[in-house]
Amino acid sequence: MTNVVAQRIDQDDLADRVVAAMRLHRSPSYPRTFEVWYAHLSGTIPALSAELQQVLDGGGFVGATVIDGLYNRYLATERLAQEANRTSSQILEEIAGLTRQINEAVDASELYHSEISALSEQGPASADRTMLRKWVETLVLSTRSEVARKATLESKLRDSAREISHLRDALETSRIEAQTDALTGLANRRHFEERLQACFEVATSDGIPLTLVIADVDYFKRFNDDHGHATGDQVLRLVAHTMTEHMVDRAVITRFGGEEFAIILPDTNLNDGKLYAESVRQALLKRELIKRSTNEKLGRITISSGVAAYKLGDTPTSLIERADQALLAAKRTGRNRTVTQDALTR
Structure with a gap:
C-alpha cells in the first residue's frame, strides 16, 4: 500500500511539473501538449526529449507547431x-x-x-x-x-x-x-525517410534523376498568433490539398514537420522540379483563405521553396541539407519564391 501511495504522489508531482512547464514555455492547452511534456519529463522517449531540449536551448518557446511535430513523430507513430x-x-x-x-x-x-x-x-x-x-x-x-x-x-x-x-x-x-500525417492526410516524416532512401538507392544504382523540394509556409506563426491554431491547421490543409492537386507521377508529398512540406520527385531533373514547385506556389496565390467560423477573409497564402537535385556522392542527408539551404535563401530574399541549389554557388 505504501508503494502505491508513493507512486501516486510521484505521478501527481510529475503532472504538476508538466502543467508548470506548459505555462512557462507558453505551450497550447490541449491534450497532446500534456502528452508530449509528460513523455519528456518522465524520460520515457529519449529521442523526443532530445529534440524538445534542442528547442528549449534555442529560446524556450514551445508552440503548437513544435508540439504537433513531436506528437506525430513519436507518440502517434508509437501507438x-x-x-x-x-x-x-x-x-x-x-x-x-x-x-x-x-x-x-x-x-x-x-x-x-x-x-x-x-x-x-x-x-x-x-x-x-x-x-x-x-x-x-x-x-x-x-x-x-x-x-x-x-x-x-x-x-x-x-x-x-x-x-x-x-x-x-x-x-x-x-x-x-x-505512414500518414493525421492533420493533412499526407505522408509523414517517417514515410518520407523510407521513400527517400528507396529513391536514393535507385538513383545511385541506375543513374535516374532525383529531385527534392522543401517548402515552407510564409509567416505561418503570424496566422497562428493572429487567428488561432484552428486557422493555422486550415492553412496547412489548404497547402496540402493544393500540392496534391498538382501532384506529378510518382511524387511523394509529405508533411516534413510543422509548416514545412517535402516533395520527393523521382525521375525528375532540377529544372522540372522547380517548375513543379512554381506551379504549386502560383496555384496558392489564386486562393484566398477564409476563416470558417466567421467567413472573414484572411488573404492569400504564400510559400517559399528550395529545390535540390541528386549529385554523385550525395546522401539523403546532404540532399535534404542542400534543399533546406535553398529554402533559407528563398526566405532571405523576400519569401514567396522558389530557389534552386544552383543559386547557392553564385
Missing part, C-alpha cells in the same frame, strides 16, 4: 506500431487455432477411414440379417459422426477466415496510419 503488433499477434493466434482445427480434422478423418476399413473386413455374411443390420447401423453412425465433424470444421474455418480477413484489414489500416 500505431503497438496496435499493429497487437493485431499481428491476433492474426498469428488465429492461424495457430486454424492449424489445430485442421490437424484435429485430419486425425478424425483418418480414424473414420480406419473404422470403415475395419467394418469392410468384418462384413457379415449376407444371410445373417441380424448381424447385417448391426453392421449397417455401425456404418451409418460412423458416417453421421464424420459428416457432423466436417460440418463443424467448415463452420469454424469460415469463422476463422472472416476473423483473419478483419484482422488483416485492421493491420493494413494501422500500417497506412503509421
Whole structure:
C-alpha cells in the first residue's frame, strides 16, 4: 500500500511539473501538449526529449507547431506500431487455432477411414440379417459422426477466415496510419525517410534523376498568433490539398514537420522540379483563405521553396541539407519564391 501511495504522489508531482512547464514555455492547452511534456519529463522517449531540449536551448518557446511535430513523430507513430503488433499477434493466434482445427480434422478423418476399413473386413455374411443390420447401423453412425465433424470444421474455418480477413484489414489500416500525417492526410516524416532512401538507392544504382523540394509556409506563426491554431491547421490543409492537386507521377508529398512540406520527385531533373514547385506556389496565390467560423477573409497564402537535385556522392542527408539551404535563401530574399541549389554557388 505504501508503494502505491508513493507512486501516486510521484505521478501527481510529475503532472504538476508538466502543467508548470506548459505555462512557462507558453505551450497550447490541449491534450497532446500534456502528452508530449509528460513523455519528456518522465524520460520515457529519449529521442523526443532530445529534440524538445534542442528547442528549449534555442529560446524556450514551445508552440503548437513544435508540439504537433513531436506528437506525430513519436507518440502517434508509437501507438500505431503497438496496435499493429497487437493485431499481428491476433492474426498469428488465429492461424495457430486454424492449424489445430485442421490437424484435429485430419486425425478424425483418418480414424473414420480406419473404422470403415475395419467394418469392410468384418462384413457379415449376407444371410445373417441380424448381424447385417448391426453392421449397417455401425456404418451409418460412423458416417453421421464424420459428416457432423466436417460440418463443424467448415463452420469454424469460415469463422476463422472472416476473423483473419478483419484482422488483416485492421493491420493494413494501422500500417497506412503509421505512414500518414493525421492533420493533412499526407505522408509523414517517417514515410518520407523510407521513400527517400528507396529513391536514393535507385538513383545511385541506375543513374535516374532525383529531385527534392522543401517548402515552407510564409509567416505561418503570424496566422497562428493572429487567428488561432484552428486557422493555422486550415492553412496547412489548404497547402496540402493544393500540392496534391498538382501532384506529378510518382511524387511523394509529405508533411516534413510543422509548416514545412517535402516533395520527393523521382525521375525528375532540377529544372522540372522547380517548375513543379512554381506551379504549386502560383496555384496558392489564386486562393484566398477564409476563416470558417466567421467567413472573414484572411488573404492569400504564400510559400517559399528550395529545390535540390541528386549529385554523385550525395546522401539523403546532404540532399535534404542542400534543399533546406535553398529554402533559407528563398526566405532571405523576400519569401514567396522558389530557389534552386544552383543559386547557392553564385
